[in-house]
Amino acid sequence: MTPSDAPAPTLHRAPPTPLSGALDSALAHGGAGLDRLAGLRPADRRDRFLTLLAVYDLHTAPLEAVGERVRMQHAPAVAALKGRLEGEWLAELDAHWAAAGPITSCEGPAQVVQAMRAVAARDRLPAAYRWLAKTATYAQLVHFLALEGGPDGGFDDLVALCQVGLSGSAKLELGKNYWDEMGQGDAAGVHTELHRRLVQALELPAVPRAELPVEALERTALNGLLGTNRWLQPEMIGALGLLELQAGPRCRLVLQGLERLGAPQDAYPFYVEHAEVDPVHGKDWMDKAIEPLAGERPEWGARMVKGAYWRATLNLQFFAAVMDGLVADSRAA
Secondary structure, eight states: OOGGGSOOOOOOOOOOOHHHHHHHHHHHTTTTTGGGGGGOOOSSHHHHHHHHHHHHHHHHSOHHHHGGGGGGTTOHHHHHHHHHHHHHHHHHHHHHHHTSOGGGGOOHHHHHHHHHHHHHHTTSSOHHHHHHHHTOOHHHHHHHHHHHOSTTTTHHHHHHHHTTTOOHHHHHHHHHHHHHHTGGGOGGGOHHHHHHHHHHHHTOOOOOGGGSOHHHHHHHHHHHHHHTOGGGHHHHHHHHHHHHHHHHHHHHHHHHHHHHTTOOGGGSHHHHHHHHHHHHHHHHHIIIIIHHHHHHOGGGHHHHHHHHHHHHHHHHHHHHHHHHHHHHHHHHO
């Protein structure tokens, strides 16, 4: 079966929701109606994250994608809406963190690194990736990877934002990491180019936001939360470090699935690169960014671990939801 023959998963388009729909309309009309958003509440979690993602687009999406809407990036009504929704979400994330056990009170560089590694070890090989390696059909693998977007979607922009204001070993490590994302100056090796080849080889479908599961929306929104709030820089450093620690083993399982199912050769380089390089990046991120920062800025220690915990928790929720949905679709077919 080729990717184009593969049946699409059942992705249900949700009806327009009050807050995200109102924001979209206001942005489309040059800001008219933005003040009315103050009286609107999200209809549900989907509405919350669709709204936040539209706001984050104003900060980080390509200008050709957002067009004139970008002029509303710092409109007072948009800033107030962003702060209100993020405040409620952060309270939920902090409640999860409060129940995380001893890692919440880690102190000192050694304990912080140990806690980071403990978070990374938790479900390092999630059931979803073992399923991809051993059981998933070609169609299921294609649609899982379309929703996954790679182990570190948008990582290049995130690491560039994350290094702002750092110095010393941590800044150098994040700069080195970014240079690797850029293929060390070779356009063909840029990670986004490798992912583009993967998309073409497998004919990965582009799934509109309106059809994504809410777990996918929240997972993506965390990037926007961390990338648009300077005060969350410690959490962002931890979240990105967590991705580097976990990506290698997971990518090796994806490669097993690609090989088992006879995927085209251009599907391999993206995951080969991450399987080989990310374990080194993960160690270096711990040794050259997390550990020195925990020593220089003790108040950042547990916060970096908290960011890693947030990232791990949302990733696991996403992986489980997508796998369960694809398996359920195959049983219903």
